Amino acid sequence: MEVFECRGCGTALTGPLSRVAFPVYAGIPYGNGVAMPVLMESGTYGVHEGPAGGARSIVIAPGDAHGTALVQRRELGACCGIDGRYGPNLTCVGCGRKVATRVDDCSLWQATWLEPAAVRPVAESPAPPVADWVSVAGRWRAAALVEADGSRSIRWDVEAAVTLAHLVSAADGAPLALAPGPLAQAFRGLLGQLPPPQTRPARRAALAGPGRPLPRPLPDIAVVPRHPQTGEPWPTPPGVAAAPLAAEYWAALAFRDERELAPATGRLPPGVERDDPLPPHSLYAGYLDQWVFRAVLNRLNGVDDTQHDHR
Numbered sequence: 323m324e325v326f327e328c329r330g331c332g333t334a335l336t337g338p339l340s341r342v343a344f345p346v347y348a349g350i351p352y353g354n355g356v357a358m359p360v361l362m363e364s365g366t367y368g369v370h371e372g373p374a375g376g377a378r379s380i381v382i383a384p385g386d387a388h389g390t391a392l393v394q395r396r397e398l399g400a401c402c403g404i405d406g407r408y409g410p411n412l413t414c415v416g417c418g419r420k421v422a423t424r425v426d427d428c429s430l431w432q433a434t435w436l437e438p439a440a441v442r443p444v445a446e447s448p449a450p451p452v453a454d455w456v457s458v459a460g461r462w463r464a465a466a467l468v469e470a471d472g473s474r475s476i477r478w479d480v481e482a483a484v485t486l487a488h489l490v491s492a493a494d495g496a497p498l499a500l501a502p503g504p505l506a507q508a509f510r511g512l513l514g515q516l517p518p519p520q521t522r523p524a525r526r527a528a529l530a531g532p533g534r535p536l537p538r539p540l541p542d543i544a545v546v547p548r549h550p551q552t553g554e555p556w557p558t559p560p561g562v563a564a565a566p567l568a569a570e571y572w573a574a575l576a577f578r579d580e581r582e583l584a585p586a587t588g589r590l591p592p593g594v595e596r597d598d599p600l601p602p603h604s605l606y607a608g609y610l611d612q613w614v615f616r617a618v619l620n621r622l623n624g625v626d627d628t629q630h631d632h633r
């Protein structure tokens with residue numbers, strides 16, 4: 323794990339952080355005027371690498387920044403918060419040099435972007451081991467696909483758009499036949515928002531990954547989990563293309579029918595009502611994030627996009 327410190331004076335600017343895969347949708351706005359969640363899980367950081375492998379930007383959760391002060395200035399054009407358009411707005415409390423940019427305007431993922439030229443990582447403890455696939459799938463078996471208040475999760479809308487781009491790219495212009503069940507329920511509505519594909523034999527897509535028997539016959543495209551630490555997709559059998567899906571989302575679909583219900587005890591408190599039977603857990607990612615979809619599809623097609631340079 324690394325602590326980032328100021329290159330100028332050595333002040334620690336973060337707690338110990340472990341590196342995880344850089345989210346491909348970092349820096350891409352979502353919807354219009356939407357209050358956004360924090361991009362990075364606390365205790366982690368992601369690195370957007372430039373063409374030569376150097377760090378173009380380093381992103382952390384805002385709460386993981388220490389020893390910084392916000393520059394108080396007018397941010398013309400920003401809406402509900404700071405959009406970072408005027409460059410670094412956090413200074414080192416030790417020496418005053420500009421070290422990072424806090425972004426929290428609406429429709430932008432809340433994040434703090436460290437300036438690679440102003441900070442340096444200092445190894446603090448060994449990196450946590452890379453989790454094996456079985457524990458990745460197990461950890462997220464009961465992940466909720468909706469927020470605590472029952473509303474649709476922005477994170478899963480965006481992750482679904484990423485996976486849809488992989489599915490469309492792997493189909494290479496052919497229609498997609500989604501395996502019936504959770505995969506079709508989660509992606510059919512999104513697929514319907516795209517232009518109809520050419521009239522050709524459909525390519526078959528199905529869920530595959532750790533803890534599940536391989537679908538038979540083998541599909542053309544397997545929707546597999548993406549490792550939360552390495553960003554690598556679960557390795558597919560030869561001849562099967564991979565469409566990676568965030569591990570949490572994947573596990574929630576793959577093990578949908580295996581969840582255990584919590585035992586109920588006692589009675590509902592007075593005034594509390596609920597449906598009987600409970601309404602089905604929502605799988606339906608109805609909103610297609612076109613910006614993320616196009617950005618990922620462009621990248622898969624080898625088109626350079628600069629969406630990540632949000633500042």
Ligand SMILES: [Zn+2]
Nearest residue numbers: 328331414417
């Ligand atoms: Zn400093």
